[in-house]
Amino acid sequence: MPFEDLFEAGDSRRLADAFRALAEAIPQPVWSFNSDGRCDFVNRGWLDLTGSGDSIGREWHELIVPLHPDEALSRWKTARERQTGYEVDCHIRGKDGRDHWFRLKAVPLNDSDTVVRWLAVLSEIEPQKNPGKIPTSATNTGRDGASQEEIEHEVAARTQRLQDTITQLEAFAYSLAHDMRAPCRALTNFSQILIRDYSGELPGEAQDYLERIAKAADRLDAFIRDLLVYSRVAHDRMPLNEVNVEQLLSDVILSSPDLQSPQAEVTTDSPFNPVMANDTLLSQCLTNLLTNACKFVRKGETPKIRVFDERRGDRVRIYVEDNGIGISKENQDRIFNLFERLNEGKTYSGTGVGLSIVRKAVERMNGKVGVASTPGDGSRFWLELDAVAEHD
């Protein structure tokens, strides 16, 4: 017999059997109580939990310890008046001697216009530690599941607040970096002016100190600049469109003397697949990867860099391969972290932001970045982006 037919047949005995079978089958505690709130059925789940045989005939709120007793009774009152469901958070002393926390959810069963019975299900929840506060989720609930909506609403509101906080923090970091530029510029410029215009009048030691100030200020400035780039890469609006990688690569190389002969030998294996990207972001990525490839070479060696790509299904991988010092396996994951620098000290200068910018930029283009490398034998960095869909 189809399930719906139980109801159409109006066979109350069958219905009662069906309810009982269902209630006994589920492990959660289930009650039924009459319109006055007196319990007339408990399932096995309840007996297993409490071991209590004297629940029948008692009022539902006597079977539990509500988190907020007054609130629980007023919800019950409102629910009866409006013939709507309600929820109450509570704890129950189990037969194991421990307190178990539950959320009671009760729904009314109507016969024409009057409630003839209530069915309640108890679901275990996290222990509640803050009895002073009424959980927003445990409010009166309509049969349409308004409470679920409220929970979702609360989650959305909290997510929004967190997002707002992050945005504020990032704006703060940005404005901090921005405001540090002026004093940093002053340090750089004054020390440079002193060195240039007054070095003849200064003893050697004083000149040395000035050089050190200038160098430190330069480092600070590079740091601030990179942070500002990172912040822009992370937050500016960056729409994606079809990008001609060949053109972009050639622009990047032409705009930086360090990437040209005789400083470096950069070869590009044309043609390149066009990709879905953002010009600014992708050119930032390629600049950083190429600059890194030029920087991390053994002293006195000319950087040899090859850029090529590979179509992988609906994606394109762009490789930047160098003859540099390489990166050990255990460091390959770390290098994309913000401020991570593997080569502390004097050999290779840097801020530890460059590859984080690449990763952030690639993420914003729905892409991936990675590296394969053997120490002493060069590195091969790659970016994977969406290929441009082929037109018919």
Added chain:
Amino acid sequence: MHHYSILHVEDDDNDALFVKIAATSVGLNEKILRARDGKEAMDYLSGTGEFADRQKYPFPSLVLLDMKMPRVNGMEVLRWIRSEPSLRSLIVIILSSSPVAGDVDTAYELGANSFLVKPSGIHNLEHIFRLIREFWLDVNELPTISQNPHDTNEIKKHRFPNLER
């Protein structure tokens, strides 16, 4: 001697000093006039109060405008200049610390003639001033409002020193 003058709108004394030094290095000494914030720039350009004395406070050939300033910021000054019929054609070059997202586009939309970022390193600033002088003052035709009517000939004579060579 020529009659270029540049109104530098800048609240930071250090940056104002660097501009003076860089300008001196390209022969624009004595040609840098300073306003300490947006409000003062507006008073200067409109000849309000003490700025009515155009002998002492000549009308500038171009304006170098910082963005972030107290009282009235650069964007507001730019908007005001472009809304004033008597000032509308004035050349305005933004010289900003580092551009906050969208600043560059907004400035161009409001009618900035150029957007420059303050460099670190006095040599870089001097390089920028060499370019400003060569392009905006020597090669470029200035609008009528920036030409001193009493010294037209002298201005003309000195406007293209590179071409006369």
